[in-house]
Amino acid sequence: MQFKSQAAAKPYFVAAIGLFVGQILFGLIMGLQYVVGDFLFPAIPFNVARMVHTNLLIVWLLFGFMGGAYYLVPEESETELYSPKLARAMFWVFLVAGALTILSYLAMPYARLAELSGNNIVQTMGREFLEQPLPTKAGIVVVALAFLFNITMTVLRGRKTAISSILLLGLWGLAIFFLFSFYNPSNLVLDKYYWWWVVHLWVEGVWELILGALLAFVLIKVTGVDREVIEKWLYVIITLTLITGIVGTGHHYYWIGTPEYWQWWGSVFSALEPIPFFAMTVFAFNMVNRRRREHPNRAATLWALGTGVMSFLGAGIWGFLHTLAPVNYYTHGTQITAAHGHMAFYGAYVMVVLTIISYAMPILRGRPCNSPRAQVVEMWSFWLMTISMVFITLFLTAAGILQVWLQRVSDTPLPFMVVQEKIGLFYWMREWTGVVFLVGLVVYVASFFIKGDERPA
Amino acid sequence: MAVDAAQLTSLQPVPATAADRRLPGDLAVWVFILAELLVFGVFFLSYAFTRAHHVAEFNSEQLTLNRAAGAWNTVLLLTASYCVYRAVAAARAGARSRIDLWLLAALACGAGFVVVKLGEYAAKLAAGISLSTSTFYMFYLSLTFFHFMHVLLGIVVLGVLWLRARAGAYGPANLNGLESGASYWHMVDLVWIVLFPLVYLLR
Numbered sequence: 001m002q003f004k005s006q007a008a009a010k011p012y013f014v015a016a017i018g019l020f021v022g023q024i025l026f027g028l029i030m031g032l033q034y035v036v037g038d039f040l041f042p043a044i045p046f047n048v049a050r051m052v053h054t055n056l057l058i059v060w061l062l063f064g065f066m067g068g069a070y071y072l073v074p075e076e077s078e079t080e081l082y083s084p085k086l087a088r089a090m091f092w093v094f095l096v097a098g099a100l101t102i103l104s105y106l107a108m109p110y111a112r113l114a115e116l117s118g119n120n121i122v123q124t125m126g127r128e129f130l131e132q133p134l135p136t137k138a139g140i141v142v143v144a145l146a147f148l149f150n151i152t153m154t155v156l157r158g159r160k161t162a163i164s165s166i167l168l169l170g171l172w173g174l175a176i177f178f179l180f181s182f183y184n185p186s187n188l189v190l191d192k193y194y195w196w197w198v199v200h201l202w203v204e205g206v207w208e209l210i211l212g213a214l215l216a217f218v219l220i221k222v223t224g225v226d227r228e229v230i231e232k233w234l235y236v237i238i239t240l241t242l243i244t245g246i247v248g249t250g251h252h253y254y255w256i257g258t259p260e261y262w263q264w265w266g267s268v269f270s271a272l273e274p275i276p277f278f279a280m281t282v283f284a285f286n287m288v289n290r291r292r293r294e295h296p297n298r299a300a301t302l303w304a305l306g307t308g309v310m311s312f313l314g315a316g317i318w319g320f321l322h323t324l325a326p327v328n329y330y331t332h333g334t335q336i337t338a339a340h341g342h343m344a345f346y347g348a349y350v351m352v353v354l355t356i357i358s359y360a361m362p363i364l365r366g367r368p369c370n371s372p373r374a375q376v377v378e379m380w381s382f383w384l385m386t387i388s389m390v391f392i393t394l395f396l397t398a399a400g401i402l403q404v405w406l407q408r409v410s411d412t413p414l415p416f417m418v419v420q421e422k423i424g425l426f427y428w429m430r431e432w433t434g435v436v437f438l439v440g441l442v443v444y445v446a447s448f449f450i451k452g453d454e455r456p457a
Numbered sequence: 458m459a460v461d462a463a464q465l466t467s468l469q470p471v472p473a474t475a476a477d478r479r480l481p482g483d484l485a486v487w488v489f490i491l492a493e494l495l496v497f498g499v500f501f502l503s504y505a506f507t508r509a510h511h512v513a514e515f516n517s518e519q520l521t522l523n524r525a526a527g528a529w530n531t532v533l534l535l536t537a538s539y540c541v542y543r544a545v546a547a548a549r550a551g552a553r554s555r556i557d558l559w560l561l562a563a564l565a566c567g568a569g570f571v572v573v574k575l576g577e578y579a580a581k582l583a584a585g586i587s588l589s590t591s592t593f594y595m596f597y598l599s600l601t602f603f604h605f606m607h608v609l610l611g612i613v614v615l616g617v618l619w620l621r622a623r624a625g626a627y628g629p630a631n632l633n634g635l636e637s638g639a640s641y642w643h644m645v646d647l648v649w650i651v652l653f654p655l656v657y658l659l660r
Contacts, residue, residue: 236485240492261588261595268499275492 005081012067019060064353077158167213173206274316284308297369310347336400371452384440482637537566
């Protein structure tokens with residue numbers, strides 16, 4: 001570790017992994033509820049399980065991004081973190097607030113929580129993905145501002161690099177677009193319109209900048225390729241991201257009551273959204289092929305390459321699959337969307353966070369890399385999780401195609417629930433693949449506890 | 458009028474030699490340019506396919522466009538591109554003092570395009586035309602507006618080049634920035650050369 005204050009990242013990474021486990025458990029609960037409708041009812045209803053599954057994902061990725069930033073920024077800026085104390089304090093605020101939120105969802109009926117948390121003052125509940133009680137939402141803003149202040153001051157004080165600037169741009173964008181989650185117009189069209197300014201402009205906009213910066217940082221470290229080369233690629237990738245991603249928001253505006261031209265704008269621009277992801281894949285492989293050193297942390301390199309490939313497949317290909325308006329007319333809101341969501345989030349954001357953790361965690365624990373044995377176990381977890389995610393995606397895609405056909409295309413369309421029963425087999429297969437994913441995750445966690453000689457044999 | 462031979466050669470642009478097969482400007486800018494061309498390409502194809510289904514509607518509404526404004530803008534953009542070309546040629550020849558003058562001329566033409574285009578938009582807006590008026594107008598406004606945004610960005614790029622040229626940043630040994638910006642501007646011009654006949658003229 002080059003700077004002592006980089007240690008601020010460690011609790012964030014630990015919490016991220018902990019919440020990741022929680023997310024997967026709730027995913028399995030919900031996956032089972034797809035086929036055994038009353039599983040754990042009324043203790044954990046489907047809507048709560050789903051909310052916890054998706055919100056935990058967002059929260060642990062945010063923990064990962066913050067940890068990544070605390071690790072990356074001092075090293076890039078060549079200076080200690082502005083305030084390691086603030087970073088530690090905010091960690092506990094964020095963790096306790098997050099835990100309290102989940103517990104309160106599980107402990108009391110939804111309506112009661114809404115009443116207690118002041119939802120009648122500012123409505124912040126009831127919106128998919130942005131669902132948080134008012135105190136939690138306000139808390140997130142406080143934590144985010146303190147975090148941004150800390151990071152920005154560090155960058156301003158030290159060396160300015162393309163990587164830290166792009167990371168900063170992404171993180172500020174993340175915070176600014178989150179503000180739209182406080183705006184909750186009663187007009188349903190406007191509601192959805194601005195809702196996407198958070199959801200879409202996060203994952204297909206500013207988060208990609210964070211992804212690019214984290215990936216570029218790790219690639220510089222593990223390949224030893226010139227910073228100049230890597231930064232040039234980074235600039236190209238983020239430019240392509242912004243060209244296609246911003247107007248690409250239009251692919252959410254096809255059928256929600258917005259003007260028809262969005263069908264054209266959304267189709268044209270979002271059809272090109274795979275390009276930056278493809279560039280990312282080429283970038284990762286190109287840099288690793290041109291490597292000037294054999295970094296002993298082979299697991300981190302594997303995660304970095306995996307991010308390149310899986311983000312292109314999940315976000316690029318599976319996104320393109322249903323992004324054109326004439327296709328989306330049939331596939332909107334089906335399991336095709338779920339298939340895309342799973343692989344895109346895993347391939348792009350889960351994997352990039354695991355990449356930076358894989359690279360930074362051994363260093364934070366006082367060694368350049370883990371022992372070869374621990375790395376082999378970590379790589380096993382890579383393949384278990386990645387391959388099971390590929391199959392989860394394929395099964396959901398199959399379910400989606402059937403669903404579209406039976407419910408919307410065929411000459412004798414069937415009702416929603418009838419179709420859901422007919423595609424149950426695929427839900428079962430998805431659930432069992434999900435169990436394999438959990439096994440992979442357990443193996444991943446176990447890899448942190450494997451000792452051994454850290455020097456490669 | 459007699460022209461000094463030395464003066465004549467100094468006015469001649471210096472072309473890239475045939476042996477000089479390198480890419481003008483930065484590879485990263487070319488990736489960017491290709492991505493931009495792809496966006497416009499997809500849009501042009503969408504226009505062509507949609508027009509094929511609504512030929513009569515497109516033909517009649519096309520007549521309401523201001524062709525003279527479009528023609529003027531074509532002249533302005535082509536002239537701007539010529540000026541940019543001369544700026545690069547001046548840099549290749551090491552005629553530093555002329556680089557910023559040619560860039561300034563290109564900027565003036567670019568600004569002219571913006572003025573003409575804004576006039577055109579104002580007239581359409583006053584006539585109550587919007588993106589939702591018809592499919593043809595949706596395409597007309599979208600295509601020209603996206604291109605318009607690129608002209609604005611191109612002007613910013615030329616402005617930066619101009620400032621740097623005044624500071625003496627470019628010469629035969631240092632062409633990368635200038636060539637990159639020039640390539641981008643030529644792309645903006647190229648898109649218009651397709652867009653203008655496609656939307657304003659082709660029947």
